[in-house]
Amino acid sequence: MKEACGVFGVYAPGQPVARLTFDGIYALQHRGQESAGMAVSDGETITVVKDMGLVATVFDERTLSALQGHLAIGHTRYSTHGSSDWRNAQPAYRAVGRAGFALGHNGNLTETDTLAERAGMLPGVATSDSDVVAGLLAAAYPGTASDPADGELAGVIQAVVPELAGAFSFVLMDATHLYGVRDPHGFRPLCLGRLGEAGRPAGWVLASESPALDVIGAAFVRELSPGELVVIGPSGVRSVQLFAEDQVDDRLCIFEFVYFARPDTRLHGIEVHGARRRMGELLARQAPVDADMVMAVPESGVPAAEGYAKESAIPYGQGLVKNRYIGRTFIDPDHQARERAVRRKLNPLRDNIEGKRLVVVDDSIVRSTTIRTVVAMLREAGAAEVHLRVSSPPFAWPCFYGIDTPTRAELLAASMTVPEMTAYLGADSLAFLTLDNLKAAIGAGGVGFCDACLTGEYPVSVPLADDRLRAPGDRPGVLQGALPGV
Ligand code: SF4
Known part of the structure; x- marks a missing residue:
């Protein structure tokens, strides 16, 4: 089994952040080894570097020194939906609005074809579910930011993300702001950290797992809640719940504890x-x-x-x-x-x-x-x-x-x-x-988990006709056992 991506983001005014981002995604290498990338902004221009291979193969000293800016997102990828090739390496970038936006995704959407249609993509054009999300966000530009201080992508995220189904922990950025989003079930982890403890320069960090904060000297603040959007920019951190109360149902992947997460990661306050x-x-x-x-x-x-x-x-x-x-x-x-x-x-x-x-x-x-x-x-x-x-x-x-x-x-x-x-x-x-x-x-008393791979109880509908669900001996259209959650 392979984990399907690690995401990282940092906003640190006055500091070059490319090396911090390198260290962050290096700490998340176990979550994806097929490709690595980062997008860096100096407040005006976004530069993206990504390629196939491990973090240390994609980035060398020369590449990192050329990436100037105080705002960045980074990504390590293993493909589950979409092939393993350069087009699907992340961050995904779209040249819309003032300087465009970049997106890093951990998770899998469950209704990709319908969403691709909605984004105006012809069948077969989208190369991955993350590509579909980038297409949907680009199609929704120019956004209507609820507060001008939130950056131009904030309103677009608030309009598009509530329509998505499946598993997603996103880091996103435009030229001036960093954003983190978790799906309403919180399938994949995403945490917020703070730079600036012990006299270090100040800033904010997002990461799939807490060791990516440790390695850059950031303090753990909290996990993002299921369904939460955090907007990070010159006016600090703002939190928005994107989903209605009855749509939010905490279901962190139980296999993060069994196998996927690093042993030194803390999830729900518990060391793995x-x-x-x-x-x-x-x-x-x-x-x-x-x-x-x-x-x-x-x-x-x-x-x-x-x-x-x-x-x-x-x-x-x-x-x-x-x-x-x-x-x-x-x-x-x-x-x-x-x-x-x-x-x-x-x-x-x-x-x-x-x-x-x-x-x-x-x-x-x-x-x-x-x-x-x-x-x-x-x-x-x-x-x-x-x-x-x-x-x-x-x-x-x-x-x-x-x-x-x-x-x-x-x-x-x-x-x-x-x-x-x-x-x-x-x-x-x-x-x-x-x-x-x-x-x-x-020991996370009272907290819900996704355990669908152990029980067949899928918290979000899955395509029943999908061949992946057929066990040996199943007749076409008839599944062995039940899918009680569907
Ligand atoms: S617990 Fe849920 S999210 Fe995790 S591997 Fe199993 S089915 Fe996937």
């Missing part, structure tokens, strides 16, 4: 690393087993494995070494190629494994290639028993809200029971953390 450890502790209580060593599938399984080991009092050890120089360079076309990719990435520590009964902890099982190959490698290395423990419930439904997941037909849990999965993976036992225990481990 601690939540992942607690998932492991509750998993140990829920699914104990007699074993000699607890190990993780590196790296995302490590905190949960540590938690499992602590709670079960079984020693924690390293069973696999990860080649840290492997990045995402190509999409593996078939099962065998994906299996080879797992073996390139992970290799067993034979002396630690041989003759031992192992508890192997991973954060999720999606398509199963990784974990099935890992079980085979551990057995080849002499493991006596392999007990799989997964720190999230079975992943049985595809995501439509900004995460790149396989189709339902490719999801192991969509077509197999737990005993069938155990046999297929070649494990001695297999257990998944329950949804109740997952929520208890996160």
Whole structure:
């Protein structure tokens, strides 16, 4: 599974912000590795630089020194809707109004075709859902800013965004103002930070995750509320709720806690690393087993494995070494190629494994290639028993809200029971953390989450005819199971 973008924005009068933006999107590299970009304004002109590749590949010293200005947005992208090519690298820019505007998007819209039609785009012309939003905003220019101090894009955002459906955390800018927007379900995170603590020059920052604030010395202020627009400019920060009360329903993606977000990120006031450890502790209580060593599938399984080991009092050890120089360079076309990719990435520590009964902890099982190959490698290395423990419930439904997941037909849990999965993976036992225990481990009492990929309960309507929803054995037009939220 791949996260679908990191967004960042900074407004700091009197300061050059291109390097701050570089540091911000560098801290968000895990959210997208296909392309990177930034737009910078000096108050008069917006300059955009973007290209395919990692942040450090796209930007060098010379490029950064040429980007002058005190206002910027930045973006790291992984494609879920729209192909992986230069046209879809962000920020997206449209030359309308005084100096145009730029947009960075994290998430996925759900009614892109209807919206594209409304933006006057011919079918097939829009290259991504973010392109559609940029088209809708451009078509709505000149905007009617509710307050002239808010910048020319503010009124346009207020007119267009309430019409959108799906998942979106946007950072936007015109020549003079920075804007942040979250969809009314708050699927994807977005937080506000402040520069100027400890005698540093003042300013405001927006970022997908809080570590992007830490690395530039900004203090965390708060998360944007679902449905909120913040307008940042010479007169400070102003907040507007874009949606009616009955449209707002807090549903942060629960997989941000399980897998996507950095461990040092805080969401709903909770540090992700601690939540992942607690998932492991509750998993140990829920699914104990007699074993000699607890190990993780590196790296995302490590905190949960540590938690499992602590709670079960079984020693924690390293069973696999990860080649840290492997990045995402190509999409593996078939099962065998994906299996080879797992073996390139992970290799067993034979002396630690041989003759031992192992508890192997991973954060999720999606398509199963990784974990099935890992079980085979551990057995080849002499493991006596392999007990799989997964720190999230079975992943049985595809995501439509900004995460790149396989189709339902490719999801192991969509077509197999737990005993069938155990046999297929070649494990001695297999257990998944329950949804109740997952929520208890996160500990954000009373806060709602999106858990559609675990339950099939989609908070925002999804296209029922979409092939991604078909499980093996589904007849055309008839889905296995229900989609209760639709
Ligand atoms: S469907 Fe799953 S991955 Fe997608 S937003 Fe909801 S919880 Fe996150």
